[in-house]
Amino acid sequence: MAHQLLTPQQEIRTDRLVLTPLTPADIDDVHAVFSDARTWGHLPSGRHADRATTVDLVQRKIGGRARHGLGSWTVRTTDGAFVGVGGVDMTAARVWNLGYRLAPAAWGQGYASEVAAAAIDQAHRTAPCVPVTGRVLTSNPASAAVLRKAGLSLVWQGPASVAVPDGVLGQVWTDRELADDQFAWLVRNA
Numbered sequence: 001m002a003h004q005l006l007t008p009q010q011e012i013r014t015d016r017l018v019l020t021p022l023t024p025a026d027i028d029d030v031h032a033v034f035s036d037a038r039t040w041g042h043l044p045s046g047r048h049a050d051r052a053t054t055v056d057l058v059q060r061k062i063g064g065r066a067r068h069g070l071g072s073w074t075v076r077t078t079d080g081a082f083v084g085v086g087g088v089d090m091t092a093a094r095v096w097n098l099g100y101r102l103a104p105a106a107w108g109q110g111y112a113s114e115v116a117a118a119a120i121d122q123a124h125r126t127a128p129c130v131p132v133t134g135r136v137l138t139s140n141p142a143s144a145a146v147l148r149k150a151g152l153s154l155v156w157q158g159p160a161s162v163a164v165p166d167g168v169l170g171q172v173w174t175d176r177e178l179a180d181d182q183f184a185w186l187v188r189n190a
């Protein structure tokens with residue numbers, strides 16, 4: 001029965017949000033947010049131009065949760081309105097990546113911070129020895145503010161690994177000291 005005790009809760013409730021594992025039933029809602037150019041203002045090349053890209057994303061996140069016991073959630077308000085996607089996913093560097101992409105109508109109400117706090121809590125319960133990290137562009141101060149408020153520290157800033165306008169840098173944030181190979185992977189993928 002021990003495995004049941006170690007299985008993370010399937011549904012997490014915060015003060016204002018209900019966080020559930022992503023499922024195929026969420027694809028249309030997720031696609032609406034991930035195909036909205038406003039949610040890719042800092043990285044226009046990332047916008048989902050077709051539904052197949054979102055299907056792939058959701059499948060990868062479902063697979064990651066199955067392998068690692070935790071993954072990004074569908075975020076809804078307690079009255080059922082879809083807010084977006086957020087949480088932690090395991091990376092190839094064996095660190096959690098904290099991420100969030102919310103519908104523009106939901107911005108500025110502290111929802112991403114609420115998701116981040118719940119995700120860090122669950123990450124620490126699921127795999128206490130695994131760092132929680134985040135990567136942002138300097139052109140996205142709202143995202144960096146969420147990481148800072150969640151207790152992560154900025155440990156690197158430099159050239160981004162993706163094509164960005166001149167002057168924009170990548171950042172790596174973490175909740176603890178990283179192993180050299182973890183740090184190097186995060187910098188390579190910042």
Ligand SMILES: CC(C)(COP(=O)(O)OP(=O)(O)OC[C@H]1O[C@@H](n2cnc3c(N)ncnc32)[C@H](O)[C@@H]1OP(=O)(O)O)[C@@H](O)C(=O)NCCC(=O)NCCS
Nearest residue numbers: 039100101102107108109110111112113136141142143145
């Ligand atoms: C980034 C995002 C998730 C933030 O969601 P949110 O629910 O509005 O975030 P919160 O309200 O929890 O916190 C945002 C914080 O950023 C601050 N902020 C917002 N705009 C800012 C700006 N231009 N400069 C500095 N801080 C800013 C807010 O004041 C707030 O901090 P506070 O609570 O201390 O006042 C949301 O804007 C989003 O989905 N953006 C598109 C996707 C994206 O960029 N994802 C991150 C990719 S790394």
